[in-house]
Amino acid sequence: MSDTPPILELRQITKRFGGLTALEDVNFDLHVGETHALVGENGAGKSTLMRILSGVYNEYDGDYILDGQHIRLASPRDALSRGIGMIHQELNVMPELSVAENIFLGRQPLTAMGSVDWRTMNRVAEEELRKLGFNINVRLPLEQYPLGIQQVTEVLRVILSGARILIMDEPTSALSPAEVERLIQLVNDLRSRHKRSIIYISHFLDEVMRVADRVTVLRDGRNVATVNATETSKTQLISLILGREMDAVLPSASESTAKRTLLSIKDLSGGAFENVNLDLDAGEIVGLYGLFGAGHFDLARALFGMFRFDSGTITIDGYSFPTNFTARDAIKKGLAYVSESRRKSLFMDEANYRNITLPHLGHIGGFWPSYAKEVAAARPVMEMVNVQPCKPDNPVGTLSGGNQQKVAIARWITYPPKVFVVSEPTRGMDVGAKNEVLSILVNFRNQGYGVLVVSSEPETVLAVSDRIVVMSRGKIVSELANTGDLQKEALMRLI
Amino acid sequence: MTQTDAVTSHLHEEKRSTVLKRSLRTLAPLWTLLALMLFFSLASESFLRPINLNNILVQISTLAILGAGMTFVLLTGQIDLSIASMVTLVGIINAHMFVNMGIPEPWPSLAAVGVATLLGLLSGLATTRFRIPSFMSTLAMSLIASGLATWISQGRTFFKISEVAAFLGSGRIGGPDGLRVLTVVAALCLLVSFLVLRYTRFGRYIYMTGANPSGARLAGVNTNLIFTAALAISGFCGGLAGLVNMGRLGSAQPQVIDSFMIDTIGAVVLGGTSLNGGRGGIIQTVIGLLIYGTLRNGLDNIQQLDPFMKEFITGVVLMGALIINLLFSGRSVRDRT
Numbered sequence: 153m154s155d156t157p158p159i160l161e162l163r164q165i166t167k168r169f170g171g172l173t174a175l176e177d178v179n180f181d182l183h184v185g186e187t188h189a190l191v192g193e194n195g196a197g198k199s200t201l202m203r204i205l206s207g208v209y210n211e212y213d214g215d216y217i218l219d220g221q222h223i224r225l226a227s228p229r230d231a232l233s234r235g236i237g238m239i240h241q242e243l244n245v246m247p248e249l250s251v252a253e254n255i256f257l258g259r260q261p262l263t264a265m266g267s268v269d270w271r272t273m274n275r276v277a278e279e280e281l282r283k284l285g286f287n288i289n290v291r292l293p294l295e296q297y298p299l300g301i302q303q304v305t306e307v308l309r310v311i312l313s314g315a316r317i318l319i320m321d322e323p324t325s326a327l328s329p330a331e332v333e334r335l336i337q338l339v340n341d342l343r344s345r346h347k348r349s350i351i352y353i354s355h356f357l358d359e360v361m362r363v364a365d366r367v368t369v370l371r372d373g374r375n376v377a378t379v380n381a382t383e384t385s386k387t388q389l390i391s392l393i394l395g396r397e398m399d400a401v402l403p404s405a406s407e408s409t410a411k412r413t414l415l416s417i418k419d420l421s422g423g424a425f426e427n428v429n430l431d432l433d434a435g436e437i438v439g440l441y442g443l444f445g446a447g448h449f450d451l452a453r454a455l456f457g458m459f460r461f462d463s464g465t466i467t468i469d470g471y472s473f474p475t476n477f478t479a480r481d482a483i484k485k486g487l488a489y490v491s492e493s494r495r496k497s498l499f500m501d502e503a504n505y506r507n508i509t510l511p512h513l514g515h516i517g518g519f520w521p522s523y524a525k526e527v528a529a530a531r532p533v534m535e536m537v538n539v540q541p542c543k544p545d546n547p548v549g550t551l552s553g554g555n556q557q558k559v560a561i562a563r564w565i566t567y568p569p570k571v572f573v574v575s576e577p578t579r580g581m582d583v584g585a586k587n588e589v590l591s592i593l594v595n596f597r598n599q600g601y602g603v604l605v606v607s608s609e610p611e612t613v614l615a616v617s618d619r620i621v622v623m624s625r626g627k628i629v630s631e632l633a634n635t636g637d638l639q640k641e642a643l644m645r646l647i
Numbered sequence: 648m649t650q651t652d653a654v655t656s657h658l659h660e661e662k663r664s665t666v667l668k669r670s671l672r673t674l675a676p677l678w679t680l681l682a683l684m685l686f687f688s689l690a691s692e693s694f695l696r697p698i699n700l701n702n703i704l705v706q707i708s709t710l711a712i713l714g715a716g717m718t719f720v721l722l723t724g725q726i727d728l729s730i731a732s733m734v735t736l737v738g739i740i741n742a743h744m745f746v747n748m749g750i751p752e753p754w755p756s757l758a759a760v761g762v763a764t765l766l767g768l769l770s771g772l773a774t775t776r777f778r779i780p781s782f783m784s785t786l787a788m789s790l791i792a793s794g795l796a797t798w799i800s801q802g803r804t805f806f807k808i809s810e811v812a813a814f815l816g817s818g819r820i821g822g823p824d825g826l827r828v829l830t831v832v833a834a835l836c837l838l839v840s841f842l843v844l845r846y847t848r849f850g851r852y853i854y855m856t857g858a859n860p861s862g863a864r865l866a867g868v869n870t871n872l873i874f875t876a877a878l879a880i881s882g883f884c885g886g887l888a889g890l891v892n893m894g895r896l897g898s899a900q901p902q903v904i905d906s907f908m909i910d911t912i913g914a915v916v917l918g919g920t921s922l923n924g925g926r927g928g929i930i931q932t933v934i935g936l937l938i939y940g941t942l943r944n945g946l947d948n949i950q951q952l953d954p955f956m957k958e959f960i961t962g963v964v965l966m967g968a969l970i971i972n973l974l975f976s977g978r979s980v981r982d983r984t
C-alpha cells in the first residue's frame with residue numbers, strides 16, 4: 153500500500169483558535185481503499201482536523217495535498233465536489249424533512265418529466281436502511297425517529313453521494329451493538345469492494361480494531377503515533393491515547409444500609425412502552441438496557457414529563473405525579489434528566505455558566521441573577537467533572553463533544569436531585585472521560601441518590617449498575633443483578 | 648445582549664480576523680445608522696437641526712413602545728402580527744367608554760390597555776395550548792381586534808378624546824417647549840424592557856427559550872408561560888401605543904394603520920434581533936428604531952426625491968436587513984463531535 157502515493161495528505165497542520173492551539177504540526181495521510189482510523193481523547197483535535205479536511209475551516213497553517221496537488225478548499229461544498237464527504241455527528245440533518253429526503257438531500261432522483269421521483273427515492277432509502285437492519289417508514293419526518301436513525305441517515309446520505317473519501321466522525325455513538333455490527337460490515341464492504349477511502353473516528357477501540365488498516369493517535373493536538381491495526385492491541389492504543397496506563401477503577405460502591413424506594417414506576421403504558429414496573433432505591437444504580445426501538449429512552453422522557461403516558465403511576469419518594477406533569481414539576485420533586493441528545497439540551501451559543509445555572513437559576517440568583525454568583529456556582533462543578541478548557545465564559549459550542557457531555561451532566565450537580573435519570577451518559581466520550589463520568593454517577597449513588605442509567609451500550613450499563621433491567625419492544629423482558637461475572641454477550645442475548 | 652457578550656467572550660478564542668468579522672456583523676446596524684445620518688446631513692440642510700432631530704424622536708416614539716414589546720416576542724422566536732389592530736382597538740375602546748358611555752378616566756384607559764393585554768394573552772394561550780404557530784394565532788387575533796374596533800365604533804371616527812390620551816400623546820413636560828410626554832413614555836418602556844431582559848431571571852428565560860425551546864424545557868423552564876408572557880407584554884405595549892397614538896392624532900379611528908406592524912418588526916429586525924429567537928435585545932431595537940426614523944425622516948427632508956419612491960426605498964433597506972439577519976443566523980457555533 154505504501155508504495156503508491158497517498159490520495160490525500162496533510163502536512164504540518166497547525167490550527168489555532170485565538171490563544172488555544174487545537175492542532176500543532178499534525179501529519180495525516182490516506183491511501184486509496186484504506187480505512188484510516190483517528191483516535192484520541194476528547195479535545196485531542198480529531199474533529200478539528202477533519203473539519204480542515206472537509207473544507208469547514210480554511211484558515212490554518214500547513215499543506216493540504218489531494219491527488220498529488222497542493223490545494224486549499226474553499227468550503228464543504230468545494231470538498232464534496234472533489235469527492236470528500238464528511239459525516240458530522242448530528243449536524244446536517246433536516247428534522248422536518250422525511251427520512252428519504254434527508255438521505256437524498258440536494259440530489260433527489262428525477263422522473264422523465266423532471267419532477268422528483270418519490271417512488272424511487274423512497275424505495276432506495278427503504279432498501280438501504282433495511283440492509284442496515286432498520287425497517288422504518290422513510291416517508292415520516294426524521295425528527296420522529298431516535299438519534300440512532302438520524303445518525304444512520306446522515307451516514308447513508310454521505311455514502312450514497314458517491315464521495316470517494318468518506319470522513320466518519322463518531323458514526324456509531326448513538327447506535328446499539330447489532331446496528332454497529334452492520335455498519336462495520338458496510339464500511340468494510342465500501343473499502344474492499346468499492347475502493348473507497350475512509351477516515352474513521354471513534355472512541356470504541358474494538359470497533360476501530362475491526363475496521364481500520366491503520367490507526368493514528370492524536371493527543372493534545374499532536375501526532376503521537378500511526379500504527380498498523382494488525383500490529384497493535386487495544387491496550388497499546390489506550391496507553392498511546394492517554395500517554396499512560398489506564399487506571400480504570402471506579403470509586404468503590406459503598407453499601408447502602410436502609411432501603412428506601414426513591415422512584416417507583418407502576419404499570420406504566422404509553423406510546424412506546426407497555427406495563428412497565430420498575431423500582432429504584434436510594435443508593436442504587438439501575439441500568440436500563442435496550443436496543444433501538446426498545447422504548448427505554450422514551451420511558452426516561454416520560455419520567456421527566458416529556459413523553460405522554462396513558463396509564464400507570466410514577467412515584468418519587470412517596471409523591472405520585474398526576475398524568476399531566478411537566479419537566480418543571482419533575483425537577484421540583486427531585487428528578488434530574490440528561491437527554492441523549494446534547495443538541496436538544498444544551499444552548500450551543502451560550503456561555504458554559506449559563507448552561508449550567510439555568511435549571512437552578514432561582515436558587516442561585518433569585519430574581520436578579522448576577523454574573524458573579526452564577527460563575528461562582530458554575531466553576532466548581534466544571535472543575536469537578538474536569539471540563540477542558542475550564543472557561544465558564546466560553547460558549548458551550550466551542551467545547552469538544554465529550555466536554556459538552558460533561559457540561560450537560562455537571563449542570564445538575566449544583567443542586568443534586570434525589571433521582572438522576574441519564575440517557576447515554578458516555579456517548580461520544582473517550583476512555584478516560586467515560587470513566588470520569590461514570591465515577592460521577594457512582595459518587596451520586598454513594599451519596600444516597602438513585603441513578604437510572606438508560607443506555608444501548610452494554611459496557612456502560614455493565615460498568616456501573618447494581619441491577620440491570622432489559623427492555624425490548626416496549627416491555628421489560630428481564631431483570632438481573634450485576635454481580636460482576638455478567639458478560640456483554642450474555643446481556644445482548646437477553647433481548 | 649447575548650450577541651455582544653458572545654463576541655467579547657470569543658475575543659481570546661478566535662482569530663483576530665474572525666473577531667473582526669463578528670463585530671462587523673454585530674455592529675453593522677450601528678454603522679448603517681451612522682452612514683445614514685452622515686448621508687442625510689450632507690444631502691439636506693434641515694436634517695441636523697435640533698427641531699428635526701426632535702421630530703425624529705417624536706416620529707419613532709409610538710414605534711418604540713411597540714418595538715419594546717415586539718423585542719420580547721421575537722427573542723422567544725415567535726412573532727406578533729396583531730399590534731396594529733391593537734393600536735386601533737385601544738383607541739376605539741377608550742373613546743367609546745369616554746364619549747358614548749360617559750365613564751371618567753382613568754377607567755377607559757385602564758380598560759383599553761387591559762383588553763389589549765388580555766388579547767395578547769389569548770394569542771399566547773392559543774399558541775401554547777393548541778400549538779397554533781404564533782404568526783397564525785396573532786393574525787387571527789388581529790382580525791378579532793380590528794373587527795371589534797369596527798363593531799364598537801360602528802365605523803365612525805371619534806373626534807373627542809380623553810384628557811389622559813391627550814396628555815400622553817401631545818402633552819409636554821415643563822412648558823410649551825418641554826419634553827414630549829410620548830417620548831418620555833417610549834423611553835421608559837425601552838428602559839424597563841432593557842432592565843427586565845438583561846438583569847432578571849425572567850429575561851434570561853426569554854433568551855434561553857428562544858435560543859433552544861426544548862433545552863429550556865429540559866432545564867425546567869415553563870416555556871409555555873414564557874411564550875404567553877411575551878405575547879401578553881406585546882399586547883400591553885400595543886395598548887399603551889394605542890393611547891399615545893390617539894392622543895397624538897387627537898382622534899380615534901376605526902381603520903387599522905397597517906404600517907405600524909411592518910414598521911415595528913422592520914425596526915426591531917433592522918437592529919439585529921434575530922427572527923429565530925435567542926439573539927438581540929433592546930439596545931439593538933433602539934438602534935433599529937433610530938435607523939428607521941432617520942431613513943423615513945431623511946427621505947422627507949430631501950426635496951428633490953419623488954415622494955412616491957420613499958416607501959420603495961424603505962422596503963429595499965428592510966429587505967437588505969432581513970437578508971443580513973437570516974444570513975448570519977445560520978453562522979453560529981454548532982454542536983461538535
Ligand SMILES: Nc1ncnc2c1ncn2[C@@H]1O[C@H](COP(=O)(O)OP(=O)(O)OP(=O)(O)O)[C@@H](O)[C@H]1O
Nearest residue numbers: 169174194195196197198199200550552553554984
Ligand atoms: N470554534 C472553536 N473555538 C474555540 N475552541 C475550539 C473551537 N473548536 C474546537 N476548539 C477546541 O479545540 C480542541 C479540539 O477540539 P475537537 O473538537 O477537535 O476535539 P475532538 O478530538 O474531536 O474531541 P471529541 O472526542 O470530544 O469529539 C478542544 O480543546 C476544543 O475546545
Ligand SMILES: [Mg+2]
Nearest residue numbers: 198199553984
Ligand atoms: Mg470530535
